[in-house]
Amino acid sequence: MKLLKRFKNAVGKARLNRAVQKVALSTAASEIGRDDWPRSLTDPTEFYLECVRFFYQKLPQDLRDHRRYFNSNNRGFGEDAFHVMWFLLYREFEFSRFLEIGVYRGQVLSLVSLLQQGDKRVEVVGISPFAPAGDSVSNYTKDVSYYEDTLENFRHFSLPLPTLARAYSTDEIARATIASRQWECIYIDGNHDYEVAKSDWNLCSMNLIRGGIIVLDDSGLDTSFRAPIFATAGHPGPTRVAAEIDRQQFREILQVGHNRVFQKI
Numbered sequence: 419m420k421l422l423k424r425f426k427n428a429v430g431k432a433r434l435n436r437a438v439q440k441v442a443l444s445t446a447a448s449e450i451g452r453d454d455w456p457r458s459l460t461d462p463t464e465f466y467l468e469c470v471r472f473f474y475q476k477l478p479q480d481l482r483d484h485r486r487y488f489n490s491n492n493r494g495f496g497e498d499a500f501h502v503m504w505f506l507l508y509r510e511f512e513f514s515r516f517l518e519i520g521v522y523r524g525q526v527l528s529l530v531s532l533l534q535q536g537d538k539r540v541e542v543v544g545i546s547p548f549a550p551a552g553d554s555v556s557n558y559t560k561d562v563s564y565y566e567d568t569l570e571n572f573r574h575f576s577l578p579l580p581t582l583a584r585a586y587s588t589d590e591i592a593r594a595t596i597a598s599r600q601w602e603c604i605y606i607d608g609n610h611d612y613e614v615a616k617s618d619w620n621l622c623s624m625n626l627i628r629g630g631i632i633v634l635d636d637s638g639l640d641t642s643f644r645a646p647i648f649a650t651a652g653h654p655g656p657t658r659v660a661a662e663i664d665r666q667q668f669r670e671i672l673q674v675g676h677n678r679v680f681q682k683i
């Protein structure tokens with residue numbers, strides 16, 4: 419039974435890989451500049467495919483290797499195009515105070531650290547239970563020591579170790595960490611249930627510099643993004659949070675698949 423399941427998984431993965439490769443090499447990738455970002459909001463599906471092509475044809479090799487590492491052995495979620503999104507965001511904002519809610523095994527936290535290498539003063543902070551804590555739409559394996567594993571993944575890339583708060587984002591200690599400074603970039607990707615995602619948004623949006631950005635994961639369900647078979651459009655909770663964002667305070671500046679980026683006005 420286990421063998422059959424493994425076989426089916428392998429066949430499924432190979433099918434998805436073929437679909438990605440078909441897009442990746444379909445046409446020459448173009449440069450994606452800041453002026454192109456508004457197109458991600460009006461035609462998110464085409465923009466997403468551009469990001470896939472950019473990943474395979476233009477993204478620096480060390481970032482592609484980083485994605486390959488996390489994409490193997492179930493070390494990470496996400497999609498190739500998201501590495502392009504972080505590359506574009508960092509190139510534009512060069513944020514030096516970064517917070518991630520929902521770390522899993524450290525893919526995005528270490529990617530930001532990799533992007534920041536060479537900078538003088540950088541803070542990379544993660545809040546997560548470092549346990550297989552799921553929600554109404556997610557389950558995580560019990561076979562991983564999440565905290566140790568995250569640090570090990572940083573060591574693998576010879577990156578300075580991050581600051582990790584082992585807590586749920588709604589715990590007092592996590593709330594105090596979020597409120598402890600004015601962040602330049604926050605990535606919300608913890609519990610996907612509406613009440614928790616909303617509470618994360620409320621606190622994070624108060625503790626962000628003006629001009630700072632929040633990336634809200636899994637919030638693309640009600641946009642015109644039509645996910646190809648190797649992508650997903652998101653979940654109801656974060657999508658509802660995005661729909662309720664006060665547009666007097668935040669403007670949406672970029673969408674890459676189910677990730678939507680909001681800048682504080």
Ligand SMILES: C[S@@+](CC[C@H](N)C(=O)[O-])C[C@H]1O[C@@H](n2cnc3c(N)ncnc32)[C@H](O)[C@@H]1O
Nearest residue numbers: 520521522525526546547551586587607608609
């Ligand atoms: C989808 S995974 C995050 C993936 C990660 N952001 C990445 O891109 O590699 C969600 C993570 O959030 C954690 N989590 C669940 N509930 C949480 C909560 N209330 N606060 C913080 N993290 C939570 C889960 O255990 C899991 O590690």
